[in-house]
């Protein structure tokens with residue numbers, strides 16, 4: 043079958059299969075494994091310091107000479123509502139005490155959030171060929187600087203309107219994220235209800251209105267789903283959850299196991315861990331926060347308030363108090379090397395196109 047299309051030509055890759063950036067799960071090893079197989083690996087650096095961003099990029103470059111994307115979080119930095127944040131901290135401290143999880147209290151004055159704008163110079167300096175982003179729209183200055191440096195841009199849309207806005211800004215590639223997708227919603231038009239559109243509906247609607255190459259994201263896990271995405275107007279696919287159980291993923295063992303024995307109804311949307319809507323496998327922490335009735339501080343404040351407790355739970359291999367981001371097809375994830383998962387996706391798709 044013919045894999046070459048406008049997306050593979052634009053990205054200088056062999057197969058239009060992108061490993062989704064997954065902060066907290068993906069590693070330089072995972073991104074390099076996919077790029078080395080002829081797909082596009084993605085290195086997530088959303089919210090990291092410029093120094094850490096450079097370190098991770100350089101580690102990835104040690105492992106591949108092929109192109110890989112670097113992924114940013116393009117959200118505005120909000121002001122902190124001190125009373126809501128302090129009420130949440132007090133609640134988290136009590137909750138952790140009851141469940142034998144160490145909790146490190148944060149001094150609100152010490153909270154620091156890096157803006158993606160602080161990472162742009164590093165990406166240019168490192169000559170990154172593709173920058174993907176989610177949670178927002180890059181500002182005009184960043185778009186101009188990256189484009190002037192020859193960088194391709196890939197934004198995330200969860201509605202037709204978001205895809206149109208990305209197109210108006212001449213973003214080169216659009217990831218169309220359906221409600222099935224694991225992890226955070228890329229939604230950035232916050233004055234509207236959260237778009238909860240399945241990929242089967244969203245993809246053809248976006249393809250009708252937008253001429254940029256589209257990446258289908260959400261539930262893609264085998265040849266059939268890749269073929270379906272292409273039939274619905276995608277030039278390529280963005281695959282996340284299918285790579286979580288691989289050895290290149292830093293997900294804790296209990297998360298990898300839980301993922302594989304999940305059912306399609308186990309993942310739900312929650313704001314409890316980070317303050318932004320995200321899809322993950324339901325657990326005690328999510329239920330407790332939701333039942334507390336407390337107002338959840340917005341992203342990234344809640345994310346910071348829960349960082350230490352999630353890390354502590356991870357050290358205990360305790361999946362009840364850390365996020366298990368996962369899409370609706372999570373049960374199909376396999377504990378195989380990233381390169382094998384990738385090769386299987388390609389072989390299954392090719393088999394469907396054989397006479």
Ligand SMILES: Cc1cc2nc3c(=O)[nH]c(=O)nc-3n(C[C@H](O)[C@H](O)[C@H](O)COP(=O)(O)O)c2cc1C
Pocket residue numbers: 062063064065067086088113175176198219222223224225226259260261262280281282283284286367368369370371
């Ligand atoms: C564990 C996890 C972490 C994620 N982190 C990011 C991220 O850092 N940046 C991003 O753009 N998307 C992130 N996503 C969303 C993916 O880019 C993609 O939309 C999603 O994985 C596609 O659906 P699937 O998981 O069903 O394959 C994450 C998804 C998962 C499962």
